[in-house]
Amino acid sequence: MNETEAVPVPAPAEVEENYLSAGHTVRSWLLTTDHKRIGLLYLFSIIFFFAIAAVAAAIMRLELLTPPGDLVLSATYNKLFTLHGVIMVWFFLIPSIPNVLGNFLIPMMIGARDVAFPKLNLLSWYLFMAGGLLALHAIIVGGVDTGWTFYTPYSSRYSNTHTVEMALGIFLSGFASILTGLNFIITVHEMRAPGLTWFRLPLFIWSHYATSLILVLATPVLAITLLLMMLERIWGLGIFDPRLGGDPVLFQHLFWFYSHPAVYIMILPSMAVVSELIPCFSRKRIFGYKFIAFASMAIAVLGFVVWGHHMFVSGQSVYAGMIFSILSFIVAIPSGIKVFNWTATLHRGSISFETPMLYALGFIGLFSLGGLTGLFLAALAVDVHVTDTYFVVAHFHYIMVGGTVLAFMGGIHFWWPKITGRMYPEKLGQLAALVTFIGFNLTFFPQFVMGYLGMPRRYHAYAPEFQIYHVLSTAGATILGVGYLLPVIYLLWSLRHGKKAGANPWGATGLEWQTPSPPPVHNFAEVPRVTGEPYDYSPQEEEKKAEDDHA
């Protein structure tokens, strides 16, 4: 697929203005309905929130350097991990890939001029910001100490912190999620270019479609759950209130009915990114296209029926626990299918190790580790042993940081030339990817060990025998911080000094690469027609031709 490189891109003067030069006023950004600009608005916002939550994590890691609680009070520590959880989950991870890369790329990948509902798309960003700022305000005026899960009756009755305001922030950002999911679903259904059938769609689209289904079906349940929690706190009584005969475990059921699928909201888009990166840097058609596409759908569907594995020790019945345990094992199958398919795609590919590929390979390794330790936790007996320990913390950070953040970084590097029209410095990129990988493992691998040995989560002081693991973890977090900072610096540098990218620097397939970088306001000069399969890469064309001749 080097044909694209050979064809000269029409000079920018011939096509319409690109989306960045179309307006330079603040108004042109804040009132834009261009999906590409909204993607960038989201990018700035989530990086802002990420920074705040990362600082909270840094303070926690510093506190944990020594066994006694000597840096912050236990009450402050509670607020720190709540802040870290809430902001990272709802204001970074969930919007990260879908709202930045998905917004930017989905219309371009399907040959559309915009998403189906551009105004709703902008509204989504405003709701997100309103929610985020409300959550920030709750933090500034004193914080919340319930943990990101808001378990009742602590959150609804006993906590003396700003739970209502924080929950309201999440409630609002939930509607942002719903609008985005709704927009993506309709866009994929109705806006595909002529000839772009469902099985010619890039897998990025399939994964985002599956994500969007979860966004629109699960998020409303979180909304009503948090609404009931807030109502209970304001009204002074409610259906989760045990004094009236209400059941706090019902809150947990409703909460996890959203929050487990939410894990797949975080991981499916990163699988979307990796499914694009692996074939491009292996110069090979993706192995088992349909399996990967259907695996995404299977994850979305199965993700709705495994929530009970968060509640093995909450007092749900043993039989419910057994069923949720089995279902949780089953959900590993489609995830495994994907990992095998990516690996099979690598097999005999012409692999090169540009930065996005390093992140993608890192993703496969770390996601596999995170996924496999998920199986430990799906097993009832093991889970009872490690419930609320650092083993759980390490497991979900392998999925969310090792998975989602690495894929996000890979995606940002891969599409950076498309978004900005500039290349990032390759060597520095590779270095940052490596530093991130090392820092991540040093941070979280020791947590598996200490968790298994019995170090409980959410404590600011601990027994001295765990100190070595905590020191390693804090050291790793420092390296990880460098790994995050480096890209911020060189990506900003590249905006001015990076070399011009051209339409298709990677020689990648996909409609987004057939339009200039940065793309024109309406993406394509004319609506593209699609006549072939996706991932039409061929590494050794001659060799293949020779084989065909031979046959």
Next chain:
Amino acid sequence: MPETKRALAEHFETLEQQHQAAWLGMWTFLATEIMFFSGLFMGYIIYRHTYFQSFEIASRHTNIIYGTVNTAILLTSSLTMALGVHAAQEGRNKAVVRYILITILFAAAFMVVKGAEYYEHFKNHEIPGQAFHPIPQAPQAVIFFYLYFAMTGLHAVHVMVGIGVLSVMAWLAARQRFDRVYNTPVELAGLYWHFVDIVWIFLYPLIYLIDRHT
């Protein structure tokens, strides 16, 4: 038709595509609405099962006359709404205005009846909270009433949003904005209104008709 051309947003190819997108978008939105209500219905199912006797007795403290009248009002409003949509599809803007105004009137009547009903509960100390008078044979009646207010309250919010949406539709129709080709907004408002109606159809038996046949 210049009117029709103006109605086509620039990112769509055809009016048909735009209509399809809006239509599918509305159905998806209604799916999210169902999930939104589902948390309350789940709570209702569980507590009705756990505390059936309390629910049975507390249910008799609701006013079935108000409930039934409201059911009749809302069902009839769905008819006038459907007639309004039909008129919009035929491009009869005047009829659209008329039918939608009648629908709004029914919606307002529903709210008035609901208000009277809430007031009666207030007088009888049946609103959960400090002033709630416990019902002796029904220790968990407070959960029933909590769910009653949460569910009908959320539904009432949707009715009020519906009044707003329908008012906009009536205004647009009065300005001759719809024709045979372009009438999607009325159609979607109709879908929303029927959804509001259907939620009530589920609420009515759950609240008023627990063991009331004797």
